[in-house]
Amino acid sequence: MSTSPASTSPVSTFAALGLAANFVRAADALGYDEPTPIQAAAIPPALAGRDLLASAQTGSGKTAAFAFPLMQQIDTGIRPALRRTQALVLVPTRELAAQVGETLRQIEPFLAEPVKVSVLFGGVSINPQLMALRGGAEVVVATPGRLLDVVEHNGLKLADLDCLVLDEADRLLDGGFADEVNRVLALLPARRQNLLFSATFPEAVQALAAKLLRDPVRIEITPEPVIEAKIEEHAVEVDDARRTPLLRHMIEQGEWSRVLVFVATRYACDHVADKLRKAGIEAAAFHGDASQGARTRLLSDFKASRLRVLVATDLGARGIDIAKLPVVVNYDLPRSAVDYVHRIGRTGRAGETGLAVSFIGAQAEAHFRLIEKRQGHRVPRERIEGFEPKDVPVAVSAPLDPNGGVKGRRPSKKDKLRAAAARSGS
Template identity: 80%
Template sequence: MNAFVSLGLSPSLSRAVEELGYDLPTPIQAAAIPAALAGRDLLGSAATGSGKTAAFVIPVLQRIESRPRPALRRTQALILVPTRELAMQVGETMRQLGQFFAEPVKLSVLYGGVSINPQMMALRGGAEVVIATPGRLLDVVAQNALKLSDVGCLVLDEADRLLDGGFADELSRVLALLPARRQNLLFSATFPDTVQALTDRLLRDPVRVEIAQEPVGEGQIEEHAVEVDPARRTPLLRHMIEQGDWTRVLVFVATRYACDHVADKLRKGGLAAAAFHGDASQGARTRMLADFKAGRLQVLVATDLGARGIDIAHLPVVVNYDLPRSAVDYVHRIGRTARAGATGLAVSFIGAAAEAHFRLIEKRQGRRVPRERIAGYEPTETAPPEAATGGIKGRRPSKKDKLRAAATSHPEQA
């Protein structure tokens, strides 16, 4: 008997998980699914690749299946996500798990970067489940193409990224459109003050499910910290790609401008590279991912937010061109390689001004990564005095962080 059956799944969902090869529930699934099926509010913490999506998709689908389904489908469940790619990923998981329902679930996936008209046309006749980024959802509601007054279940997936991506005001506006009585399922990899404030306001006596982050770098991920002056990072990156014969590389940068700039420099150096960020159209982003997975694109340059929701099964190399703002983000970045028991390489570029920051990341991880220098790219700069203490996001809130916190502290309107 499939172990998922013991979680209380309906026959059609049990058949779907068996068909999809879900043999054993992951820890987040085993803990979250029964609580969500029982109607409890839920606060879940788990890393990328933990099976989190199915942990909320299965209860949402069973909720839909167990209730009357009139011809005009009213929206019963709303799933909010920070990126287009994650919206599409959740939508595909929902279609796969609902494939054996007697009546297909009426599903709508809404995100920006494409024309709004086809999405509004698809909402004719209603939608039982809506998966959306906050901005596009509000646009559709403003066009009177969707009403949220019947939503009985709200899912916030990757709540930390929803708030960190500048969606705090939009999220507050969405919450004001929802009925006060509903089930809330909130998932977040990290819990900064903004997420904690939202959790305290949103959830009622929640079940808390925390799945510890697996340690990284022990045999599977080979970590390198390369000292280099900031101005020499792009030539060094090109050199390492060529010398290491890296066939696929995911490069993390801090800004959209850096995405374009680094990708352009790599292309001029003869490498097949692309900038993956929110300014690109959805069609362009889809083509980039397809080309990257197929090996037609060698280097994908992305920000943390742009890369959220990207799942690449066999990614041999990750490069931190710019260091992440937190130790948790560092774990998420390098954890994109060495999936499913494979080995991987994670390289971080360390300038003199970033050394103290990287030491804090190492301290949070409880290990040190030996510094390396590449011949011909040895650094010459020294750290300015103000960089001596380093800094990791979370120690002292910035002005933007304070504004986000204020946005999430407004009382929810019923």
């Protein structure tokens, strides 16, 4: 397999990579301050129509590395009278499918003409996905199995595809996906652009690349040394009903210039932001119900410090990357320890010092203890004068199992069985 070298020299702007002005605006709106190394290396050859074989770790910005050139090629190409599928992004998991689909949909409003993005994955009814494909879709993001199901239901035709993206190719070829991937490839036209991204290159990926790619540009980004995050964690005990007044108190007393507040629901986004505004604090809700134009304005205002508080759900906060963000608050605890790390990791970046505050109510104590166990360290509990909790923390009847029970505040069926087994054993 012949490859061409890729330049990984730093590029400071997306315009310098060849993105059109409307896509440069999209990058800014989505919170991309400057291109990451994988974006700088991948976008120019992808825009030129070259095949890519790219090594990209999770969190490197690879989604934007293929999303921007993919959407720009559709935007500048000749649109057929009827919608046809021009680009397919194949991913290994439903979570990644949803994430990639969200990024593409955030870019879509910046195109000269509307583009339809459909996301297909298993584990849910196929009927809504088939209905969403009526009239066609220019871009499809899918897991292999569900994509084949949709094709068998005559919900999608791939004979006129222009671009195929294989995201996390090593995981796509794990766990029995290889046969499904090969069945998908057999449905595609011979002439198309192929972009293959993989964190590792086992033999299966190398064999697929040799068969799939034509004179590819090979991109290998050496991960930069990790700068140890300097995040000061605080766990403040407070009754649920007093969280909003406490948040207002801490913002004012701490003179926080900007703070990203995480809540569990869209309703909580609106409610908390509204309470803060009524208290004279510049705050806004940031979630999926807001229009793209509104989200763009809010993010711009927050980055420019015209907005002091952004209240967001985990899904709504995807794509937010704010330089030198001083404070993150877990108004509601996240569902998992992994989500906790992602949330607080938005502060304290690049050697900066950050502050992460979590509100711990009586019902949340056991859940936070499990997050601590997963992290391997305990965060001392604190109380703020005037906001001391009156509720008694819920007692934990059995030792917390580090292997489960993080998904929500209520114990799952498995958690209940573990607790019962622990009681009977004792």
